[in-house]
Amino acid sequence: MxxxxxxxxxSAMRASNIPGLSLALTDRDSLRGVATRGFADLARRKRVRPETLFEIGSISKSFTSIALLQQWEAGRLDLHAPVTRYLPWFAVRSKYEPITVHHLMTHTAGIIMGTDFSTEARYETWALRDTETGFPPGSRFHYSNVGYxxxxxxxxxxxxxxxxETVRTRILEPxxxxxxxxxxTHEARSRLAVGYSEVYDxxxxxxxxxxxxxxxLETDTAxxxxxxxAPDMATFLRMLLNRGRGPQGRILSEEGFSLLTQRAVRPDDAAHGEFYGYALNVKERGGHTTIGHSGSMVGYAATILADLDAGLGVVVLANAMQETGEIADAAMQLLRAASEGRRLPSLPRPKDPRYVRKPSDYTGAYRDGLEEITIEADRGRLVLRRGADRALLEARETDAFFVDHPELVRFLLRFRREGDxxxxALHGSHRYARxxxxxxxxxxxxxxxxxxxxxxxxxxPWLTNFRVVMRRGALLLIRPGGEEDPLAPxxxxxxxxxxxxxxxxxxxFDTILDGKAIRANLSGCDYYRTFAP
Incomplete structure (x- = not known):
């Protein structure tokens, strides 16, 4: 195993450009093992060790939820009371019912995700009064960091x-x-793996x-x-696997744990499971209930996964903001098979993104006005030709490809289908008709x-830049990773x-000078036009 x-x-670390990783396996009773790979500090060639700390990002939200549920158990918090009962100055423009604590805990408040434009929580919370809810609280899922x-x-x-401090005394220490x-904080920086990002942002x-x-960056926002x-996070998983019981007694009551892991809402995105409770994804896998969450910080990524029926858990911590969920899934498959005495499953090899299952789906000439590109098949791979230039395509998402050419790398090349x-083909501001x-x-x-x-x-540092393009009569916001959002007036x-x-x-958009907007405010954070294309 x-x-x-x-x-x-x-293989996954090489494919995702992850310099260092720590992985822990546990059951309900004890740590099964810790594996470390790669470097905590590339410049010093310092390797990851079991005691190396990583930032866990949004997994912190589950600690916040547990601390709030402890207040509920003590009778000091009504989960369904308006937030203004506890923060009278909290305000959001809304034509709907008041936002409750429960709405925030389940990401169903209808508020923005948040941009971390402030270095602390109070002003970003205050600034919500300049935003408006998108739907009736409780009716939909829209992930919100500022909500937490x-x-x-x-x-x-x-x-x-x-x-x-409450998390320290009520969860970590027990x-x-x-x-x-x-x-x-700065004082703890030397204990952490160095977080890494790619040179191009x-x-x-x-x-x-x-x-x-x-x-x-320093942060203490919840x-x-x-x-x-990783070993400490495995300890946290053992508490979850034991339904709120820790080595010195209960962290949460049985009723509190049921609320933590409730199927409160169905997220409308694949990243947050079939159901979402209080900062935990809830899924059914092979007849077993699993809970977990992922987390990202600037230069870090993490995943926790717990199989409540098998009593098994996996922790994956990395010092690059890359996908760690597939590693956690693979580790859980192997751990569960080994625990049940079954033959170990074959794990999929990381796919070579240069090879496409049906190249003929994409081959042909595409034209946008006077500009033409041609997609050709080459031994299972796709090649883009533009004039004398030739660039290999690498699959990223369904019908979306990285273009390995210095003039074309800023956007993914996407293909749109009608039926099959x-x-x-769509690339930046271009819309090429086949x-x-x-x-x-x-x-x-x-x-x-x-x-x-x-x-x-x-x-x-969270979202350093984005591009807005006009593509055949539509405005789109394109993030550095290639994600595209249409803009509706x-x-x-x-x-x-x-x-x-x-x-x-x-x-x-505002501050129009010489026919160009100089400033764009994205959900509360100001961005400014830059000279780079």
């Missing part, structure tokens, strides 16, 4: 102390998680991109404030929209971000 898992982890910042302030209002930090990632130390080593047939396909003419758009297209930057210079009408996210 160990050899098979090590091979998979090593608010919850940290609710917890502080109940205890009279920082939320991080569980014996002595190496875990409830706040990320404005385009989809690629294993060939050099790694550089990511921006370091949406992502914990740093921990690919009819056009030869033989009929594409409707672009709609007429207000001339002032031309001012909004461009590349915008901020000093925010709301009022002059203001657009809804996202394809769904209930999205609360907004972007506002």
């Amino acid at each position: 160990v050899r098979r898992l090590n091979r998979f982890v090593s 910042k608010v919850l940290g302030l609710v917890l502080e209002s109940l205890t009279g102390e920082p939320a991080s 569980l014996g998680m002595d190496s875990t930090l409830p706040a990320i 404005d385009r989809p990632s690629h294993p060939s991109h050099a790694l550089v130390p990511a921006t370091w 949406d992502g404030n914990i740093a921990s080593p 047939r690919v009819v056009e 030869e033989g396909a009929t594409i409707p003419a672009a709609p007429t758009t207000p001339p002032e929209w031309e001012a909004y297209a461009g590349h915008y930057r901020s000093h925010n 709301v009022s002059d210079g203001v657009f809804r971000v996202g394809a769904t009408e209930h999205s609360p996210e907004r972007i506002r």
Whole structure:
């Protein structure tokens, strides 16, 4: 089992450009093992060790939820009371019923995700009064980091102390998680693995991109404030596997644990499970109930996964903001098979992104006005030709490809289908019609929209930049990773971000100079037009 898992982890780390990783396996009673790979500090060639700390990001939200449930058990918190009972100054523009603590804990409040434009929780919470809810609270799921910042302030209002201190005394110390930090500070920096990001922050990632130390920041906000080593996180999982019981007694009552792991809402995205409770994803896998969560910080990623029926848990911590869920899934498959005495399953090899199952789906000539590209098949691979240039395509998502060419790397090349047939290729501002396909003419758009297209930057380390493009009569916001969101007009210079009408996210363009918007405010964070294309 160990050899098979090590091979998979090593391959996944290479494919995702992860410099260092720590993985822990546990059952209900004890730690099964810890495996470490790679480097905690590339410059010093310092390897990851079991005691190396990693930032766990949004997994911190489950600690916040547990601390709030402890207040509920003590009779000091009504989960279904308006947030204003505990934070009278909390305000969001809304035509719906008041937002409750439960709504925030389940990401059903209808508020924005949050941009971390502030270095602390209070002002970002205060600034919610300048935003508007996108749907009736409780009716839908829209993940919100700022919602958990608010919850940290609710917890502080109940205890009279920082939320991080409550987590320390009420969760970490009773569980014996002595190496875990409830706040990320300069004093602890030497104990953490160095977080890494790719040298290019404005385009989809690629294993060939050099790694550089990511921006370091202190934080104690309750949406992502914990740093921990893998063995300590396995201790946390054992408490979950024992339904709230720790080695010195209960952290949560049985009723509290049931609330923590309730199937409160069905998320409308694949990242957050079949159901979501209080900061835990809930899924059914092979007749077993699993709970877990992922977390990302600037330069870090993490996943926890617990099989409640088998009594098994997996922790994966990495010092790059890359996908760790597949590693956790693979480790759980092997751990469960070994525990049940079954033959170990074969783990999938990381797919070579250069090879495509049906290249013929995409081959042919595509044209956007006078510009033409051709997609050719080459021994199972796809090659883009543009004039004399030739670039290999690498699959990323369904019908989306990284273009290995210096002039084309800033956007993914996406293909749109009608039925089963690919009819056009989309890249940045270009919309290339496939030869033989009929594409409707672009709609007429207000001339002032031309001012909004461009590349915008901020000093925010979470989302440093994005591009806005005009593509055949539509404005789109394109993030560095290649994710695209259509922009729908709301009022002059203001657009809804996202394809769904209930999205609360907004972007506002202003300060028009020489026909170009100089500033774009994305859900509360200011970005400014930059010189780079």
